[in-house]
Structures are given as structure tokens and as C-alpha cells.
Amino acid sequence: MEAPITFVDDRLLRKVPSWRTYLAAKLGFRNHWYPIKLSREIGESQIVKATLCGENILLKRIDGKVYALRDRCIHRGVPFSEKLECYTKGTITCWYHGFTYKWETGELCDILASPDSKAIGRQSVKSYPVQEAKGAVFVFMGDDDVKPHPLCEDVPPMFLDEDLALEGDSYMVQSNWRVGCENGFDGLHVYIHRTSPLVNDTQRSLPVGHTANSGQIVLHEVDGQPKGVYDEFAHHVSLWEGQVEGDVVVRGVRNTRTDGVPTRTTAASLWLPGVLRVDDFPDAGRHQFEWYVPVSEDEHYYLIMIGKRVTNPQEALDHEQEFWNRWKPVSLDGFNNQDIEARLALQKFYSSDKAWLQEMLIEGDHPIIKWRELCHRHNRGVQRPDHL
Amino acid sequence: MEAPITFVDDRLLRKVPSWRTYLAAKLGFRNHWYPIKLSREIGESQIVKATLCGENILLKRIDGKVYALRDRCIHRGVPFSEKLECYTKGTITCWYHGFTYKWETGELCDILASPDSKAIGRQSVKSYPVQEAKGAVFVFMGDDDVKPHPLCEDVPPMFLDEDLALEGDSYMVQSNWRVGCENGFDGLHVYIHRTSPLVNDTQRSLPVGHTANSGQIVLHEVDGQPKGVYDEFAHHVSLWEGQVEGDVVVRGVRNTRTDGVPTRTTAASLWLPGVLRVDDFPDAGRHQFEWYVPVSEDEHYYLIMIGKRVTNPQEALDHEQEFWNRWKPVSLDGFNNQDIEARLALQKFYSSDKAWLQEMLIEGDHPIIKWRELCHRHNRGVQRPDHL
């Protein structure tokens, strides 16, 4: 095969033995669940395109359930989506020679231009397991011989809790997915958020940074459970002033409340295959989930969901309205957009594979290295050129 | 040399021993005649640019005869066409230092800025043999030490027949030339043409497909004659209905005539170096010729000519008018445009060299494999990076 074994040069990979497969995973990990769309984006009978780990996928909702097929005819490789042809509810027909596949299994069930071909019933197009949860459509980017793991192993703890109401929105961001993960989890980048309208809106505290070595983290590596790195902000020694040559040039914002309600984020954790949970953010009692889903080498699908524990439908409705009226403009478009800008700038550097060896991380970046190593230990496979 | 031996990775080539050089011939074959322009596009004294197998070429008609030179000065490589300078009818002068070449031979006959250089009379720019026939200008893309073969070995039988009147038009198509060949010759792709206005216009029959194994073909491999694969449609068992899960979802069109005149195409044949002949198409008594001429890795020159046997000038004139009034709108722009769309979709897949090993051909694609193997046996050389 012309294609190299991985997308990244082996001479570079050998230099980072403790996180080798993370460096190799330019297009993400295999055999994991990734959210690919919000449920509301796929109506009944609708066919929707998406790209995951470099593979073009078509999604269709049939009788409420979403199915996913690779958007590439097995015959001569053309995309079905070039000219959609669907003659029955449960099948899709390639417009070129009429190869027809079942949405449910991908099985080649008919060939309109050659109905007695021996390929019928024996071949199939790649079909992806799909699961919906909490308003998002998850796809298992798996090897054919791998039985999908339970979804609960690939999402942060709490996400699937029954009493957690979730609302979200998504963005396409032109950076690699790993750049997204590391920007989100980075404890020092609070520095860029001091100008966010969210600070005033929530009367929150926002330090300028924190002291070196304060980013101690806890690893979650229990079998059958989500794998993640957990950074509790209680350990942080926050800094409220930024100095240059002894003079204060930048000040953080420090709010206190008498009722004991936290005025700032209490923890951040990052989970395989690339999803962040931020506790008490964007406000006390809310939990933000951020997925950085691999699309291509230089693009990721950035899905943000905000969760709140509710006890009745009215509280869920209130949360939904708060999301659209407050968090969408003030937090997603007024805080996370700053992260998007940072990722675009990072991408200029990290798009070169050797940059990963040229960076100069400091004490506060310790959690990021732990994240890379955790990924290396627990990923279930690396997306490779021969998968495309 | 930095340049690899071929454009395609040797590890891929080794996997298809029976059509290795066809896979390698991304930019076409050498030592063959290719049409490069229609005669009417090169008026007397006019200089016209074209690209063939990746080589930029300048054409000029002098006293009725067309000459072709590589559009790249031998001195320091600039294109003559950047700033055309011609001081005599028979020469072209490079605008940079005045290297002057004869159109007839390519010989360096003068250097305006250095008239006593020893290079004069000893060097020359690549000059290509040119031959006109049937309204097209053919160029021999040859090695310097190869005497051009007779044109009649590189065109389909019948094309040069004296009583065949021909009219044509051309398109630039953004796909590899091999994708063009295979789309044109493909017996199953009749499926996409069921919506063409040509069907009604000619009251022709158009099946949905045909049964497996019905694409039996005859190989033409006689020394000194054109090399081609010939697919007679009389062998085909046509299908008039397309079914999905037992229900008819698509119907072909079946016309019959009492006078024995065929209401459908009777045969298709594909000839080296990449030209299709379709008999009784677009209507009984007409023969369509389609060239897929390599321009670059992802572009070919698509020349369509329609021929009809005539016995006098009036019949030739009638044929010309029919071409422009009927076949150009109804067939070229109403039938072959569907093929162009298909090729653009195919190119998304086949632009990756390894795709040629990922396709999954079926029984009816048998003629395409025979075509690839015939090319492998009879081509006279592969265009390589060091030719550019």
C-alpha cells in the first residue's frame, strides 16, 4: 500500500513513547463513541451529511431511530450524497448503477442495473452503530469486528444522569481536535478570558492564573468506566494580579458571596475520546460539556452542552430558555469564542507534526501531559490512512 | 533525480500485475496520437496553447499546416506564451534572451542576444509530429527516438473512412482521463441516462441495466491495427425494470420499430490510447467517437465527434446542421453531460491511487478489466515525471 501506517512520521512518534498514539491520532481514535449531530438536527426521514475522523457519513432517521452509513458506494466509490436516491423508506440507492443498501445494516440488497449479481446479499457498505442520548446523536467509529462498548464509558460521568437536563449548540472549528482538547483543559488559559462578558454577567471570580505546580490532577482509569483526568480547582492557588517587571499590569476579578455558593468554576475534567466537563460553569449549578470531535486533520466539530439537574419538566424548560437567552450569547458566543480564536492560532503551530516536539510546556501544563498519556494508555485504536 | 520513476507508488502497482502500466499511466501513455484541438480552432497564423499529458504545447498553423512545440524555452525554462514574440512566419523567439526556434523542427536557429553561441544549430526545443484528420488536430506525444506510428493505429476503425462525415465539439472535464474512459465504456451506467432528453427525442430504447455476465467482449489485438475492446450489445440481456426489495421502482424505455431499424445503441468499443466508439448512437446510422485525452492528473480533454456515412456534399452539410441543431443540445449537452457529472463524482474517489484497489467491481464490469489489461499489453510507454 502507498499509504503510510499512520499519518505521522514514525521518527517523530518514537520521541514521545509515553504518548505516542496520541501524537499519531491526528484523525482521532477508533472504537469510540463520538457525538456527530444534535438530535434536533435530524428530523424524521431527513438525510444529513457529516464527517467523522475523515470518513464521510450519511445519517437518516427512520421511525424515530437514526442510522448511519458511509457516504461512499462500495462499487466505484462515488458519494451517495452527490445525487440522493431513496426508493423505499429503509434503503438508499446509488444514483450511478443502482446499488441499493439497507439503512439498518448496510447490506447490499439490490442492484437495479444488475439484479442477478452475486454481490447482492453478500456485500455491504460500512454501517455505524448509532445511539442517541441527551439530545445528541452518537456514532461508534468502530472496526467491523469490534462490538461497541457501552456509551457510558465514552462520556464524562454525570452526563447520562437522568435528572440532568441538557441544551447545546455546535460549531465547526478549523483546528485539529487535540488542539481543541488541550485549549479547553488548559488551566493557565484563564488569562485570555478576563475580557469575557461572562465575568460581569455572572458576577464570577476570574483569576489571572495560578501558581506553578498547583495543577494537580486525579486520573480516572477504572475498567468499564470513563477514562479521564480530573483537575479540581480547589487545589489551585489562584493569582489575582499579573505583573511585568514588578508592576501590576493586569488584574483578575474576585467576587465573594456570603451564602457559600461558589463564584467560580470548581473543576475541569477531560475524558476519552475528547470531551471536557467543567463544573459550576458557566454559573454555579451548571455543568458544561464540550466535545472536540475529529473531522479532518484541521477541523473539529465543537459541541457545547450545558447541563443542570432538574426535578420537574418546568425546571427543564427554564433551563432550555436560560440556555438560549443567556448562555448562548454570553457564554458560548462571549466566552468560548475566545477559545476558538486561540485554537485557530494554535493550529498555525501544531499543524506541523514536529511542533509537538518543539513546544515548551511549563509546570502548569502538567495536566495536559497527563491527558496525552492517559489517551495513549486507554484509546481503543488510532484512525489510520488505510481506514479512509 | 528527486522525481520518482512513476507517478504512482510501486507498492500499489505490484498489486495489479495484469494492468500495472494502466494504473501507472496517470498522465497517459507515450508514443501515441492524441487529438488536441479541433481544426477549426486553429486558424492560419494563429498560435494556440494546449496541454497534453502534462506538457504545455504551442500550436501554430503555417501555410495550412499545423506545427507543435513545447511551450518551454530550453534556455531557462520560461514559457514562450508568457509574451509571444514571432519575427518571421516560420520561427518563434523567446522574449527573455531571444532564443529563436523553427516551428517546423524545433531547431534553435538564432539567439538574438548571443548570435555566435555554439548552441545555435545544435540544440532544439521539443517538437511534436502533427497530423490533421476529420476536422481534428492530432499530436504524437512521442519519445525523440520513436518514429510516429500511422495515425490509423491510434483511432477506432471506421473513423478515417472517406465516406464518414464528422462533426464535433469539446469540453474540459475535471477528472483523470482513465475515469473518462471507464465511465464511457461502462455497460451498467445506462442507469443514469434514463432521464436524458435524448430518449424521447430519438424514440430510442433505454434499458435500466442488463443481466450479470452479459457483457462479453471481443479483443482486437492484431499487429498494425488499432487495439481495442469491443462490446456488442446484441449479447446483452437487457432489463427493463429496476426493483428494490421486489417492487419495481424504476422503468426503462422500450421502443420497437417494424422496419428493423435499431432503436438502440448496437455496440460500444474502447480503443488505445483512450477513445470510445458507440455505434448507432445518438441515433441509428450515427457513430459517436469520444476521446478522453490526458491533460493533467485531474483533467482531461473530452472531444466528442459524431460521424455519419455520406455519399455527397449535401448529405455532409445536412449532417453538420443536424449536429449543431439536434445532437449538440440533445445529446452532447443532454446526455453526455450526465457522464461528465458522473466522472466528477468518480474523481473524488479515484484521485487517490489506492482507490483503484478499493473498488468492488461486479460481473458487468468485466469489460472494464479487459480494457485495463489490453492497455497494459499494448501501450507504447507511460508518461513519467521525468518527461515533465
Added chain:
Amino acid sequence: MEAPITFVDDRLLRKVPSWRTYLAAKLGFRNHWYPIKLSREIGESQIVKATLCGENILLKRIDGKVYALRDRCIHRGVPFSEKLECYTKGTITCWYHGFTYKWETGELCDILASPDSKAIGRQSVKSYPVQEAKGAVFVFMGDDDVKPHPLCEDVPPMFLDEDLALEGDSYMVQSNWRVGCENGFDGLHVYIHRTSPLVNDTQRSLPVGHTANSGQIVLHEVDGQPKGVYDEFAHHVSLWEGQVEGDVVVRGVRNTRTDGVPTRTTAASLWLPGVLRVDDFPDAGRHQFEWYVPVSEDEHYYLIMIGKRVTNPQEALDHEQEFWNRWKPVSLDGFNNQDIEARLALQKFYSSDKAWLQEMLIEGDHPIIKWRELCHRHNRGVQRPDHL
């Protein structure tokens, strides 16, 4: 490392042993001084971006002196210029996590988000030596362990003379820097300038070319002095007519003066690291200096300066006015623009590394080969992928 040792394939380099490093120096030479901006383009306190040999650089003038830092944070590689943050006159702060560097040395003096990091005071961003002379800002593109050589070794003789008044302007040209050098020094390319308005304006002589072998050159290779090749035009046997097949088709312009003042250029010389001096050009008593400064593989910074010996401030002022009123429109924009066009055409050929072995130089190109060999012997290092 994934990055190859040089930008150019070693199999090509081995074929030109006498000018190997010149072929390798696609992005220029290291440990040389290059002009990067005109002094007038960097006002006090202004921060200006530039790219040299592929490295992005920020320049700032502080209390009159210009400093230069690499525009890439050492922490996670983002460009400072993405969002400039400067809290004190002498420092620049990265907008992402507040790494703060001294303009003078590049030293990391503070980290706003992590003020107790051990990296502070120990690390630094690449800082480039800067020197201003004759209205241009020179940057030493050097290795960290190389002490900058005196500027006078990297500029043509006479350039730094106290009585030489200089004015200049600059262009970004989309060709490799070596293509710029060779186009400028090329003795035969006078051919393209016959249509320049400068000829009439200065009543100068302009031959069509010269006889073969007349381009004898003198090499300057004394230790501690500029290294260059010197082509005195007195050796040239000029040609005043260009012929094709025995007929005169182009005429040069021949002016003579009775006062002995030369009516044409008297010499051209090309100096490391890529700067041309043309004597008695654009008119008697003027000296034109042209730098071809590597920016990227396919771009160079083209700085033209015209010098004249002056004895008092009024003469210097007259020279300045002459530059803007006469030489800028008539010579820079009416003569050197023809060279820019030629370089764009050359780049189409020479952008392929193997083209350097496909060219067919003639007798009059002898000085160009001497230039390449001189570069090979005297450059102080080649810019390599691992410098980027």
C-alpha cells in the same frame, strides 16, 4: 525528525557538487545579514511584521533602536502578532498565557498566568541582531552560537561609504530569491529592457546582447571582505542588432557623448548573501543596489536602493528628490518591473527543484555559474527545515 535534512532532495544535490549548497539554499543562507525593512517603515514604538528565510519576525523601535524577535511564543507556538499585548516599553506579552519577553534579549522575564514558574529567566524567544545602515534595517539570520560578522562583509563594497547618499523602495516578488539574483546579474537579459522608458529618459545606450564568452568576471574572495562576482562591461563586445535567419528584426540603442561620460552601465556585481550592485545605473554617477531577500520558497523581498556620492546636505536632498521624481517612475517602475515579470516566468520553471538540472545555459551565462559556485564556497550555512 520527520523533516528532511534540507529542503531539496539529496539525489539532486549530489549532481551539482560545485554549487550544492546553493541548490540546497531554497530558503537562503544562515549567519548573514539581510535587509528586512527600510528604516522609514519602522517608526518609534511601532511594531512591524516581516518574514525572513521562512521565519516570522516582529520588529520594534525602542528609543531609536530596532529590536527583532521571532513571532512565535516558545510556550505553545502561537504568533504574538495574532493579538499584540505590550505592557511596558521594553517587553512583549503573549496574549495566550502571558509569557512576557524582553525586546532587547528575548529573555522570558515574566509569565502573567504563572509568575513562579522556573522557566522565567531561563528561557528566551529567538532574538535577532539588528543593525541599521544607509536607511535600511538589517537583521542577522544567525545560529545562536554564531557571533554576527561585521555588516560590511555582507554588503557590496561602496554601500557603506560615508559620502554615498542612498534612497530606496521595495517590492514583494513571488519568486525564489535565487531566481531574483540570477535574473538581475544575467548579462544577456538586457534583451528584455529594450522597450523600457529608461532608455529614452537617460539617452543611454542599450545593446541587444553581446558576443559569446564576453562575460568574463572577477571573483572577490578575500577573507574579511564581501564575497562577490564582478562583471565589468568594458569586456563585453556589445551587439546592436538582433537577427533572425539573417534579417535584422530588433535594434539596440546606441548613444555616444563627446564629454566621455558613460552612456551605459559600466559593471554589475553580485555579492553574498544575494545583493547586486550596478554601476553607472540608472544613469552615469549612480549606483544601484538590489537585494533579493529570501522570504519563503516562492517569495523574495526585492529592495532597490540608488546611491550617489554627495559632498553636502543639499546634494543629498537633490538625490532624494531625483529618486522619487525620476528614478522611482522611470527606472524602478519602468525598468526593474520588467525584471519582476521575468522572475515570475522563471519561477514557473525553477520552482521544481529538478529544473535546476534541466536548464541549458550558454556561454554568456558563465557568470551565473561562477556566482553559484562562489555562494557554495563562502556561505555560512544553509537554512534548513529544522530551523523553522
